[in-house]
Amino acid sequence: xxxxxxxxxxxxxxxxxxxxxxxxxxxxxxxxxxxxxxxxxxxxxxxxxxxxxxxxxxxxxxxxxxxxxxxxxxxxxxxxxxxxxxxxxxxxxxxxxxxxxxxxxxxxxxxxxxxxxxxxxxxxxxxxxxxxxxxxxxxxxxxxxxxxxxxxxxxxxxxxxxxxxxxxxxxxxxxxxxxxxxxxxxxxxxxxxxxxxxxxxxxxxxxxxxxxxxxxxxxxxxxxxxxxxxxxxxxxxxxxxxxxxxxxxxxxxxxxxxxxxxxxxxxxxxxxxxxxxxxxxxxxxxxxxxxxxxxxxxxxxxxxxxxxxxxxxxxxxxxxxxxxxxxxxxxxxxxxxxxxxxxxxxxxxxxxxxxxxxxxxxxxxxxxxxxxxxxxxxxxxxxxxxxxxxxxxxxxxxxxxxxxxxxxxxxxxxxxxxxxxxxx
Numbered sequence: 001x002x003x004x005x006x007x008x009x010x011x012x013x014x015x016x017x018x019x020x021x022x023x024x025x026x027x028x029x030x031x032x033x034x035x036x037x038x039x040x041x042x043x044x045x046x047x048x049x050x051x052x053x054x055x056x057x058x059x060x061x062x063x064x065x066x067x068x069x070x071x072x073x074x075x076x077x078x079x080x081x082x083x084x085x086x087x088x089x090x091x092x093x094x095x096x097x098x099x100x101x102x103x104x105x106x107x108x109x110x111x112x113x114x115x116x117x118x119x120x121x122x123x124x125x126x127x128x129x130x131x132x133x134x135x136x137x138x139x140x141x142x143x144x145x146x147x148x149x150x151x152x153x154x155x156x157x158x159x160x161x162x163x164x165x166x167x168x169x170x171x172x173x174x175x176x177x178x179x180x181x182x183x184x185x186x187x188x189x190x191x192x193x194x195x196x197x198x199x200x201x202x203x204x205x206x207x208x209x210x211x212x213x214x215x216x217x218x219x220x221x222x223x224x225x226x227x228x229x230x231x232x233x234x235x236x237x238x239x240x241x242x243x244x245x246x247x248x249x250x251x252x253x254x255x256x257x258x259x260x261x262x263x264x265x266x267x268x269x270x271x272x273x274x275x276x277x278x279x280x281x282x283x284x285x286x287x288x289x290x291x292x293x294x295x296x297x298x299x300x301x302x303x304x305x306x307x308x309x310x311x312x313x314x315x316x317x318x319x320x321x322x323x324x325x326x327x328x329x330x331x332x333x334x335x336x337x338x339x340x341x342x343x344x345x346x347x348x349x350x351x352x353x354x355x356x357x358x359x360x361x362x363x364x365x366x367x368x369x370x371x372x373x374x375x376x377x378x379x380x381x382x383x384x385x386x387x388x389x390x391x392x393x394x395x396x397x398x399x400x401x402x403x404x405x406x407x408x409x410x411x412x413x414x415x416x417x418x419x420x421x422x423x424x
Contacts, residue, residue, distance in 0.1 A: 009036055010414040016379075017418045019387040020403040023380040025371040028204040034320040040413050041299050042068025042317075045168040047154070047161040047175075049301035049314055050074045050084055052330065054158065055101065055193055060118065063101040065326065066316045067162065067300065072151065073097045073107070074160060077118040082155065084162040085120030085148035096148070120148035156180065157187040159312075161301075175297065178240045178250045182295055185286065186305055190333040194343070197327035197351040203364035205317040206409075208325065211360055212294055212302055213249055213401035215239070216384065221363060222356050228280040230306060230349075231292055239401050242391035244298060245411050246404025253292030253396070255284075278345040279355075282308035298408065308339070309346035321368050327351055382406075 009032060016023045027033055042048065048067040055063050056076040063074050064087060071087035073096070089096050089109040096107050096116060106123065108115045115124035122143040130136025151162035154171040157180075161171055172180055201208065211217070219226040219233055226232035236254045274280060284291070285308065295303035302313040302325075310331065316324040327350065331343050350357045371378065385398025389407050393400050410417055 010040075011416065013413075013415045015410055015415040015417045016406050020389060020406045020417070021382045021387045022418075023382065023406060025378050025380070028206060028368070029320055029372050031320055034317070036413060037317070038068045038070070043070065043164045044412065045163070045165040046299050046412070047163050047168060047171055047297070048299065049297065049312065050151075050153070050160045050162045052158055052191065052193060052312075052328065053082070053155055053160055054191055055328075056082065056160075058103065060103040060105060061101075062097065062104060062118075064097055064099070065314060066324075067151070067164070068317055070164075071095065072162065073120075073148075074153075074162075075118045075120075081119075082153050082160060083119040084151040084153050084160075086151075088148070089114055090122060090146045090148060116148055120150050122146045122148075157183045158191060159183065159187060174244065176242070176244065176248060178242070179248055179295055179297060182250050182252075182293060183303070185290075186293060186295075186303065186310065191330045192333050193328055194331050194340070195329045195347075197329075198324060199327065199352040199357060199361070200318075200322065200324045201361045201364055202321055203323060203361075203368040204320055205315055205323040207364045207367055208315060208323055208360075209296065209302075209405060210402050211364060212296055212304075213239075213251070213405060214399060215251060215396040215401075216398070217363075218356075218396075221359050224280075224355050228274065230280055233396060235292070235396060237292075237394070237396045239393040239396075239398070240391065241389070241393075241401050241404035245408035246389055246401075246406075247298035247408035247412070249294075249296045249401050249404065251292070251294040251296075251401070252290055254289040255291040276345065278342060279348050280307075280346075282342050282346060283339075298405075304350065306349065307346050308342050309349060310343065311347070311350060321372060 013033060014024050050065060050072065051063050051074050056074055059076055059078045059080065061076050065072055072084050073087045074084045076082055087095055087097050091109065091112055091114045094109050094111045096109050106115055106117055113126045114122060117123045125143060127135060128137050151164055153160060153162050156171055156175065168174065216233065218231055231253060237252060239249060239251045241249045291307065293305040300315045302315065304311050304313065311327050311329050314326040316326065318324055329347055331340055349355050382399045382403050385400050389404045390400050
């Protein structure tokens with residue numbers, strides 16, 4: 001789409017109510033909306049999570065991933081600088097890098113052997129002058145200008161982000177003070193990656209984002225959490241949504257730390273006993289009693305830190321009704337073996353077969369199935385905790401963080417909202 005077409009496309013989309021308590025279902029199902037999201041959000045003025053610096057620690061190290069539907073490669077060159085570029089050969093469009101991660105001196109396309117440096121520049125083309133007087137490229141052909149499309153790259157607290165747009169503000173400004181402070185806490189020491197999971201859900205990517213901001217669903221959909229004292233409605237909590245028009249958010253849940261250094265214990269239950277209590281209990285790590293942190297960085301990054309399990313999820317939309325999430329599990333380099341084992345045990349809460357994540361996936365897929373019938377028009381109702389948006393909520397009993405997301409979403413997409421607020 002060119003600029004005029006995208007403006008027209010956005011203007012034709014029916015948006016939410018002006019108080020963001022009504023979200024039309026077609027925003028989760030329409031191909032035109034999905035295509036516009038790739039242009040305006042994922043390739044627009046946003047910072048997308050690419051990986052940890054420690055994943056590309058040595059010169060030549062690389063990892064691959066996706067910004068929206070666009071494949072990328074993150075590398076470190078021989079001088080230690082980080083680079084990111086689109087994983088698509090400038091010649092005929094073949095995927096240049098086919099492994100998930102590794103180490104390389106350069107990258108060569110399998111099709112016609114075009115060779116690229118670690119920064120994405122084209123450095124070699126076979127038979128550029130032809131052979132035995134025939135073939136070859138025109139005299140004015142040059143490797144300059146035929147490199148791989150590059151992303152701007154910036155890091156914060158060992159976390160690497162990339163953007164396609166020159167209009168994206170500096171990374172720290174984009175993240176905002178609340179997220180920067182939280183990231184410094186949960187990634188404030190040298191980290192190491194301990195594993196990966198990939199989880200595919202037959203649901204729209206925004207349903208997944210909503211789910212991570214819908215805190216009062218957790219004790220109901222996941223009774224495991226309150227039964228074993230991980231999270232409940234009475235937990236002291238804060239939600240901050242005051243950066244990027246509500247697109248970025250920070251949730252924190254607090255529990256008074258137990259006396260001494262002994263691990264917390266599950267509260268008494270009625271006949272329910274865990275064979276391995278370490279799945280649900282751990283030790284406090286932060287002095288302020290922080291027991292749960294969810295850091296949502298628009299559009300594609302979610303740090304989830306309940307108890308002693310630490311992960312970041314990269315959100316990868318595939319189609320309007322399909323999303324993949326890549327889990328990257330991490331720990332601190334100075335963790336002892338006891339803490340590493342505790343983190344691994346608690347990782348069972350999440351991942352494709354986790355106690356929590358599989359229930360979320362089931363709920364989101366059920367939603368997608370029912371709202372995809374074009375003959376049944378409708379909308380989500382987001383009135384729990386009120387209508388409209390707020391910058392901060394000091395409890396878990398609200399859908400305000402979801403409403404704030406939709407406000408920021410409509411701003412960046414250019415989708416008009418209804419002139420009238422929703423009525424009861």
